[in-house]
Amino acid sequence: MDRAGFVFPGMEDVLSRYDKILVSQRNTRKTKRQSEFLALQNQINPHFLYNTLEAIRGDALSLGMDSIANITEALATFFRYTITDTGSLVTIEDELDNVDNYFKIQKYRFGEKLDIIYEFVENDPDICMLLIPKLTLQPIIENAIYHGLERKSEGGEIRIGMELTERNVIIRIKDNGVGIDDKALGVINYGLEHTTMPSFSEENKNRKGGIALNNVCRRIKLLFGEDYGIHVYSLTGVGTEVCIILPVVKKESGFTYEGRIHYH
Secondary structure (H helix, E strand, O other): OOOOOOOOOOHHHHHHHHHHHHHHHHHHHHHHHHHHHHHHHHHHHHHHHHHHHHHHHHHHHHOOOHHHHHHHHHHHHHHHHHHOOOOOEEEHHHHHHHHHHHHHHHHHHHHHHEEEEEEEOOOOOOHHHOEEEOOOOHHHHHHHHHHHHOOOOOOEEEEEEEEEOOOEEEEEEEEOOOOOOHHHHHHHHHHHHOOOOHHHHHHOOOOOOOHHHHHHHHHHHHHHOOOOEEEEEEEOOOEEEEEEEEEOOOHHHOOOOOOOOOOO
């Protein structure tokens, strides 16, 4: 018998499906509210972080501890750049400013053991105004420090070079770290070539040193296509070079990226 006292064949199945629809709608509304709450929470947390770091910086300055004040300011600037609007395109100059700031933080830890050198082509003065995906350079430099230079007993250095062709921007990030053996290098480059395949990310999420490269390469390929991305060259005991190939994108080009990225 149905809820109104009438009975017809299949009524129970209809009512059961109707109940399931109501439950699904309630769950959807609940999930939406939870998502909105998390979104608001994520908006609050960065401000809490910035305000806390600024308070620490103020205390350090009042006590004459300039080195702590400076590194706190650098850390706040780094987090602000990293956390906000991570899907955007930015100028190479913006990325290099972030690299400088990140390196200032690392120098606080490593001291004179670490150095960075920029090698630019003099006849390409406008290269720094070209656009690239945000957080392209810093993750690769972080990878070089932790997996290449940190295990060296003597000082290490990173060199950043750029060149411009008619269609491409080529960025080379070299370190004189411990290097990568041939077998591991082959695995890394195979993964970078197939980085838009969801299975690669799942199968290699615990592989040491591969996540930062994979993340950057995946974003490049999803934005610009399979002709672009990253390749790694390395010799054990000599060092590693990460080659990033990007298209030439100028501010006035009208390139749009919204809706082109589909994460799996």
